[in-house]
Amino acid sequence: MDDRDLQYQKYKAILENYLEEQSEQTLYKGQQFSRKMIEQKISPEEAVSLHVSVLEELFPDIPEQLKNSYDFLLEMMIGYGFAYREHQSLRSRQQQLESEIEIAANMQQTLLAGDKPEVPNLDIGAISKPAQKMSGDYYHFVQDENDCVSVAIADVIGKGIPAALCMSMIKYTMDSAPEQRMQPGAVLENLNRVVEQNVDPNMFITMFYGLYDPRVHSFYYAGAGHEPGFFYDAEKDEFEELFTRGLVLGVSKKTSYQEYQRVLNGNDMVIMLSDGVTECRSTNGFIERDEIVALIRKYIHLSAQEIVEEVYRELERLQEFELRDDFTLVILRREV
Amino acid sequence: MNLQIKQEDHENTHHLHIGGEIDAYTAPQLREALLPLTGKEGHETLVHLSDVNYMDSTGLGVFVGALKSSKEHGSSLKLTGMTSRVQRLFEITGLDEVIDIEDVKGGSK
Numbered sequence: 001m002d003d004r005d006l007q008y009q010k011y012k013a014i015l016e017n018y019l020e021e022q023s024e025q026t027l028y029k030g031q032q033f034s035r036k037m038i039e040q041k042i043s044p045e046e047a048v049s050l051h052v053s054v055l056e057e058l059f060p061d062i063p064e065q066l067k068n069s070y071d072f073l074l075e076m077m078i079g080y081g082f083a084y085r086e087h088q089s090l091r092s093r094q095q096q097l098e099s100e101i102e103i104a105a106n107m108q109q110t111l112l113a114g115d116k117p118e119v120p121n122l123d124i125g126a127i128s129k130p131a132q133k134m135s136g137d138y139y140h141f142v143q144d145e146n147d148c149v150s151v152a153i154a155d156v157i158g159k160g161i162p163a164a165l166c167m168s169m170i171k172y173t174m175d176s177a178p179e180q181r182m183q184p185g186a187v188l189e190n191l192n193r194v195v196e197q198n199v200d201p202n203m204f205i206t207m208f209y210g211l212y213d214p215r216v217h218s219f220y221y222a223g224a225g226h227e228p229g230f231f232y233d234a235e236k237d238e239f240e241e242l243f244t245r246g247l248v249l250g251v252s253k254k255t256s257y258q259e260y261q262r263v264l265n266g267n268d269m270v271i272m273l274s275d276g277v278t279e280c281r282s283t284n285g286f287i288e289r290d291e292i293v294a295l296i297r298k299y300i301h302l303s304a305q306e307i308v309e310e311v312y313r314e315l316e317r318l319q320e321f322e323l324r325d326d327f328t329l330v331i332l333r334r335e336v
Numbered sequence: 337m338n339l340q341i342k343q344e345d346h347e348n349t350h351h352l353h354i355g356g357e358i359d360a361y362t363a364p365q366l367r368e369a370l371l372p373l374t375g376k377e378g379h380e381t382l383v384h385l386s387d388v389n390y391m392d393s394t395g396l397g398v399f400v401g402a403l404k405s406s407k408e409h410g411s412s413l414k415l416t417g418m419t420s421r422v423q424r425l426f427e428i429t430g431l432d433e434v435i436d437i438e439d440v441k442g443g444s445k
Contacts, residue, residue, distance in 0.1 A: 157393035202401035206429060225429035247430035251400055275393065
């Protein structure tokens with residue numbers, strides 16, 4: 001007996017059983033049988049055809065009209081069969097895509113893995129969490145032989161794969177011009193030229209770039225349309241906005257970026273963030289910038305890394321653990 | 337949340353009244369309404385944003401695309417009536433310097 005015969009006999013047994021007494025148990029057997037048929041990729045029209053042939057054997061005298069109606073039903077089911085097969089093939093394609101995205105996400109992790117540098121007398125905290133598998137946020141530290149630390153934090157509009165690909169482009173552009181690292185304005189101008197040429201017209205990138213020189217305790221920075229960060233003045237115990245003027249990257253070829261400077265005294269902090277931090281919405285509306293400041297203040301006695309982690313944890317809770325946007329927060333604090 | 341778009345045309349001037357939220361989900365809808373208008377040489381498009389209560393960076397992206405398209409095709413694009421929250425987005429990103437935005441008090445910047 002081949003598979004098909006076996007199937008036929010099994011189905012016949014179940015159906016006969018059910019016709020004799022309409023029990024729940026037999027219905028359940030039917031369900032199990034249908035699951036097996038699906039596993040074996042039996043199409044809907046084949047299932048109907050099986051039913052019809054069993055019926056014809058059990059009731060050789062079924063009226064002609066009824067028989068014809070089954071042919072009609074069979075014809076109807078063919079459409080469902082097509083839809084079913086299409087669904088099957090989409091499902092397998094989707095699985096394939098998902099595994100490719102998984103690989104890409106892992107690659108992105110490796111590519112963008114920004115190790116936090118160890119700098120004497122500088123306490124650094126950084127956190128970046130993607131809303132989806134791949135992040136459109138980015139931060140990157142570079143430390144040179146004089147212990148100068150540059151930090152870039154960027155947000156590609158849009159999320160997912162296109163944003164992630166764009167991030168890789170930024171990283172390589174930055175890596176390819178190490179001599180510019182000391183001039184934040186020039187770094188952004190260079191990036192703007194590259195992005196403008198390569199980006200889809202609806203896309204742009206916001207970026208904040210800064211450089212801390214521990215020899216003179218100065219932070220030099222420039223911004224391209226990025227959400228302003230904060231400067232914490234420890235002596236006054238006050239937060240101010242770290243304002244920068246500058247157009248987002250990728251919109252206009254000829255854009256220049258103003259450079260700013262701040263001197264950090266002991267315990268002063270520079271706080272950089274992505275708009276995922278201030279654009280996030282809780283059930284009560286938007287999270288305001290004041291609330292972010294209040295959160296940082298609440299944990300200000302902790303280390304920079306502990307602050308960013310605690311702030312993230314609280315915001316995550318406020319949003320009921322559903323991040324709508326990528327989240328990035330970086331803190332530099334001059335230690336005394 | 338949804339996006340509502342109402343279009344009024346007076347010869348070569350087009351008014352788009354936008355309401356609701358402009359985010360990653362609704363942005364394509366806005367783009368489809370806006371780009372055909374900015375692609376017409378010599379035409380003027382006014383986008384009324386007073387009923388937009390939320391916009392994210394994807395929404396800004398649509399206007400960046402529309403700006404590029406209007407420059408390319410020699411049409412004009414103007415945004416008007418934005419709420420302070422939306423206006424802040426344009427200011428932070430520096431886009432208020434390159435896109436024609438009409439002040440709520442009247443008169444272009």
